[in-house]
Amino acid sequence: MTAPNLTAAPSDVVWAAYTAAVGIPEHAEPADRVAGCARCGHATTVMIPVGQVISRRFTGFESWTNLAGRRLCQVCVWVYRRRPLRVDAHVVTRDPATIRAASPALLHQVLSTPINADTAVIVPLRPGRKHLLPDASWGQVTVDDAGLTWAAADADRLTVMRRLRGHGFTEMMLRQDTPAYPVLSRLPAEQWPQLLDDWHSLGVWRQAGPWFEVGLRASRR
Numbered sequence: 001m002t003a004p005n006l007t008a009a010p011s012d013v014v015w016a017a018y019t020a021a022v023g024i025p026e027h028a029e030p031a032d033r034v035a036g037c038a039r040c041g042h043a044t045t046v047m048i049p050v051g052q053v054i055s056r057r058f059t060g061f062e063s064w065t066n067l068a069g070r071r072l073c074q075v076c077v078w079v080y081r082r083r084p085l086r087v088d089a090h091v092v093t094r095d096p097a098t099i100r101a102a103s104p105a106l107l108h109q110v111l112s113t114p115i116n117a118d119t120a121v122i123v124p125l126r127p128g129r130k131h132l133l134p135d136a137s138w139g140q141v142t143v144d145d146a147g148l149t150w151a152a153a154d155a156d157r158l159t160v161m162r163r164l165r166g167h168g169f170t171e172m173m174l175r176q177d178t179p180a181y182p183v184l185s186r187l188p189a190e191q192w193p194q195l196l197d198d199w200h201s202l203g204v205w206r207q208a209g210p211w212f213e214v215g216l217r218a219s220r221r
Helices: 015-020 072-081 106-110 152-166 189-201 209-218
Strands: 047-051 071-073 090-096 097-101 120-124 140-144 147-148
Touching: 015 072, 015 090, 015 097, 047 072, 071 072, 090 106, 106 120, 106 152, 106 209, 140 209, 147 209, 152 189, 152 209
Parallel strands: 120 140
Antiparallel strands: 047 071, 090 097, 090 120, 140 147
């Protein structure tokens, strides 16, 4: 097995996040696959047995690249042991490597345009239930059990959702197929055609739950 070099490591979202938050870890060359990290295949000078990091009920092995490995590197230990990474939304970038806890304002800023290939967005929809950062991919929004593309059409729908919330429609109201009349009736009649067009444009998201939930979080003020 060829040992990865430090410049290549940040191509993994987790390694980029660790480098930004902690620093570049001390790299060690694994003797074979068994000596490499079970999740990422890399090796660091500090390696911890898998059973000391994850519980027996852990099921998130889909993204693990080296199931022959018996230990986790210090980078992967960090990502599984830090509870805020499971609870809070985060934005990770590759060049330069950064990781930021994502408030609704930051989510709106990042998602107001299509996500570029050097950015990963992680949004726990059920905070604390799953480790999402280990499954994150560049150019996607990672939510519970899914990786979402975020194209120009999604950025436009986020703008629409924010505009409707500015009119006074609540999150519960936005889930409905038609605008709530008590709010609609307070608006000038000349605004109704645009508002109805906006409402209709969110129909795609109402049929695609994860995008709708991410939009709700990114449109909160």
